[in-house]
Amino acid sequence: MRLAELSTRSGVSTATIKYYLREGLLHPGRRITATQADYDEGHLRRLRLVRAMIQVGRIPVNSAREVLAALQDEELDRNRRLGTAVWALPHGPAPDESDPATDSARRTATELMDRLGWCYGGPSGETPTAPAYGMLVTAIAALARLGYPCATADLEPYARAMERIAATDLDLVERYGTPDEQVEAAVALTVLYEPVLLSLRRLAEAEESRRRFGGK
Amino acid sequence: MRLAELSTRSGVSTATIKYYLREGLLHPGRRITATQADYDEGHLRRLRLVRAMIQVGRIPVNSAREVLAALQDEELDRNRRLGTAVWALPHGPAPDESDPATDSARRTATELMDRLGWCYGGPSGETPTAPAYGMLVTAIAALARLGYPCATADLEPYARAMERIAATDLDLVERYGTPDEQVEAAVALTVLYEPVLLSLRRLAEAEESRRRFGGK
DNA sequence: CATGCTTGGGTAGTGTCACTATCCAAGCAT
DNA sequence: ATGCTTGGATAGTGACACTACCCAAGCATG
Numbered sequence: 001m002r003l004a005e006l007s008t009r010s011g012v013s014t015a016t017i018k019y020y021l022r023e024g025l026l027h028p029g030r031r032i033t034a035t036q037a038d039y040d041e042g043h044l045r046r047l048r049l050v051r052a053m054i055q056v057g058r059i060p061v062n063s064a065r066e067v068l069a070a071l072q073d074e075e076l077d078r079n080r081r082l083g084t085a086v087w088a089l090p091h092g093p094a095p096d097e098s099d100p101a102t103d104s105a106r107r108t109a110t111e112l113m114d115r116l117g118w119c120y121g122g123p124s125g126e127t128p129t130a131p132a133y134g135m136l137v138t139a140i141a142a143l144a145r146l147g148y149p150c151a152t153a154d155l156e157p158y159a160r161a162m163e164r165i166a167a168t169d170l171d172l173v174e175r176y177g178t179p180d181e182q183v184e185a186a187v188a189l190t191v192l193y194e195p196v197l198l199s200l201r202r203l204a205e206a207e208e209s210r211r212r213f214g215g216k
Numbered sequence: 217m218r219l220a221e222l223s224t225r226s227g228v229s230t231a232t233i234k235y236y237l238r239e240g241l242l243h244p245g246r247r248i249t250a251t252q253a254d255y256d257e258g259h260l261r262r263l264r265l266v267r268a269m270i271q272v273g274r275i276p277v278n279s280a281r282e283v284l285a286a287l288q289d290e291e292l293d294r295n296r297r298l299g300t301a302v303w304a305l306p307h308g309p310a311p312d313e314s315d316p317a318t319d320s321a322r323r324t325a326t327e328l329m330d331r332l333g334w335c336y337g338g339p340s341g342e343t344p345t346a347p348a349y350g351m352l353v354t355a356i357a358a359l360a361r362l363g364y365p366c367a368t369a370d371l372e373p374y375a376r377a378m379e380r381i382a383a384t385d386l387d388l389v390e391r392y393g394t395p396d397e398q399v400e401a402a403v404a405l406t407v408l409y410e411p412v413l414l415s416l417r418r419l420a421e422a423e424e425s426r427r428r429f430g431g432k
Numbered sequence: 433c434a435t436g437c438t439t440g441g442g443t444a445g446t447g448t449c450a451c452t453a454t455c456c457a458a459g460c461a462t
Numbered sequence: 463a464t465g466c467t468t469g470g471a472t473a474g475t476g477a478c479a480c481t482a483c484c485c486a487a488g489c490a491t492g
Contacts, residue, residue, distance in 0.1 A: 003469065011315070015452050018470075023450095035458045035469050045362075052358040054450085055309055061450065079429055086418060092411060093271055099227070118423045132418035139411040142268040146261075146404055149388070157384045158409070159416050161377045166420035168373045170428060172365070188362055190421065193374070195308060195355040197417070198410055200375050202302060202348035204382035205406065207334045212386060213295055219440065231481050234441075251440050251487045270479085277479065 001039045003029070010047045017047065024065050025050045049188060057191035063090050071183055078179045085187045091131035095138045105140035109133065111152045116159055169193065217255045219245070226263045233263065241266045241281055265404060273407035279306050287399055294395045301403045307347035311354045321356035325349065327368045332375055385409065 007014045020026045026046055029037030050068070053059045059067070066088035070081055095102045113120050113133075120133045143150045169189055176182045223230045236242045242262055245253030266284070269275045275283070282304035286297055311318045329336050329349075336349045359366045385405055392398045 004467085011312070013452080014469090016450085019451060021469095022471090029469095033459065033468095035467090036460095037469070048361055052362060056355050056358040058308065079425065082425065083422065086422070089418075091415070092274070096227070113419075116423075118419060119426065120419055120422075130419065130422065132415040132422075135411055135415040136419070139272055139408055139415065142272040143404070143408050143412075145264055146268060146408075148401065148404060148408070149391070154388070155412070155416075158381065158413060159420070161381050162413065162416040162420040163424070165374065165377050165417055166424040169417075169421055170424050172370070175365070185364065186421075188359070188364060190418070192355055192359050192362075192364070194414055194417075195351055196359075196371070197374060197378065197413065199307070199348040199351040199355065200371075200378040201381055201385075201410075201413070202305075202406070203329075203334060203336055203346060203352070204375070204378040205385055205402075206299065206302070206336075206346065206348075207332075208379070208382040208386050209295065209298065210335060220438085229481080230440085232479085235480060237440095238442085245440095249439095249488065251438095252489095253440070276477095 001044070002036065003039065006039045006043060006047065009044055010051070012047060012051060020047070020050060023061055025061065025068060049184070052188070053191055056195055058195075059191060060090060063088055067187060071187060078183055081183050082186050085183070086190060087131060089131070089191065091135040092138055094134055095141060099141060099145075101141040101144045102137065105137045105144060105150070108140055108150060108152055108155070109137050112155050112159060115152060115156065116163070165197070217260070218252065219255065222255045222259060222263065225260055226267070228263060228267060236263070236266060239277055239281060241277065241284060265400070268404070269407055272411055275407060276306060279304055283403060287403060294399055297399050298402050301399070302406060303347060305347070305407065307351040308354055310350055311357060315357060315361070317357040317360045318353060321353045321360060321366070324356055324366060324368055324371070325353050328371050328375060331368060331372065332379070381413070 001009075003014050003017060006012075007017055010017075012020075017026065021028060026043060029039040029043065031037050046068075050064060053064050053067070054061060067085045070076075070084035070088060073081055073084070076084065095105070120130050140150045140155075169186075172189055173182050173186045176185045217225075219230050219233060222228075223233055226233075228236075233242065237244060242259060245255040245259065247253050262284075266280060269280050269283070270277060283301045286292070286300035286304060289297055289300070292300065311321070336346050356366045356371075385402075388405055389398050389402045392401045
């Protein structure tokens with residue numbers, strides 16, 4: 001398959017594919033002549049994954065490259081590959097340590113983790129705090145600054161719901177046979193179910209609001 | 217309070233505050249002299265909301281302006297104000313109608329809504345499909361193109377979880393007294409709980425993965 | 433009252449990001 | 463031989479969220 005065909009089959013312009021090749025999100029094709037290269041189904045699949053991560057999952061190109069690199073790092077076992085990949089996902093601004101609300105938020109988050117019995121360490125297990133943990137602290141601090149309640153008890157129902165979601169996620173992942181497939185599936189499902197969750201939440205809120213405040 | 221004090225109290229640079237004033241995210245201060253203006257606690261509060269929406273909630277400046285405009289539109293009742301505000305939140309690319317996966321995704325989404333008994337219309341009730349609905353269709357289609365299962369039955373547990381989350385959200389909102397406060401709270405909680413949910417999900421996935429695949 | 437610093441408003445510039453347009457030589461097709 | 467297509471490289475584009483600079487008006491200080 002040549003570049004033009006890869007483009008039509010994926011719906012991505014040749015210019016953009018060339019950009020992804022330059023950025024290392026896609027392996028170079030097999031060179032046929034000095035001016036032609038051959039791409040296969042693997043390229044097509046990877047290209048679709050890249051597009052979905054960037055456009056639907058809103059992952060920056062640089063992060064996508066890191067995630068993909070982690071996916072195929074032969075040095076690592078399955079767990080670490082997955083952990084490293086999720087580690088590379090964007091996670092917003094770091095907590096603002098100069099703000100006292102951050103300290104308070106960090107205490108709330110730690111208390112929540114304790115109550116749930118969660119570890120929040122990295123893939124290597126040496127408990128460098130996960131990026132998602134910083135993301136949580138930042139969000140709790142922002143809510144606190146605005147005067148919205150965010151005590152451990154307020155967060156617990158959300159955490160419990162996410163516990164069930166995570167179990168469902170991993171059930172889906174375990175449908176896949178090989179570790180390689182599982183790791184890719186885990187990343188794809190983590191990233192692409194995010195918009196699914198957020199949109200379902202907004203729809204559910206609209207529905208609940210309609211039910212509570214009159215159905216007209 | 218003058219601009220400089222607003223800046224130190226909020227932690228936002230004067231240049232950025234001036235930018236927000238220009239963009240209409242913040243009302244102009246009360247003019248004292250030709251070169252001085254006075255800002256109050258309301259400005260500080262609004263500024264913190266704007267910052268949180270943009271930095272933590274990752275809302276573009278233009279969308280934030282629309283959301284805030286809807287919040288204080290005196291023409292509308294509470295439900296419509298809220299609906300209009302949530303309507304203005306970013307919702308990713310529209311579904312790609314030229315792709316057959318989109319048709320299939322739309323059928324899946326409709327079936328899901330039916331099974332849950334949800335409406336998916338707008339705040340005005342005339343059922344122009346909600347932006348969140350398009351967001352859902354886009355995500356399902358992307359998953360389908362990658363070969364990941366996304367049948368109605370796969371989505372239902374996620375939707376059920378979000379149903380409970382939405383109920384919790386609205387319980388929090390109902391703590392607030394006046395409709396004005398409730399509308400602001402609803403938007404703030406919708407936007408700022410999104411990173412909370414996503415980070416909790418990633419932490420829960422890490423925890424669940426640790427439990428299933430060995431805790432070392 | 434002169435001097436110099438600060439203030440708020442306006443304009444123009446910056447860095448990042450995700451592409452996109454253009455150019456070029458090599459090749460294939462007729 | 464001629465002209466179109468291909469892949470690679472370089473430079474440019476438009477959106478975005480600021481950010482730096484300039485200016486005239488004010489206040490503060492000796």
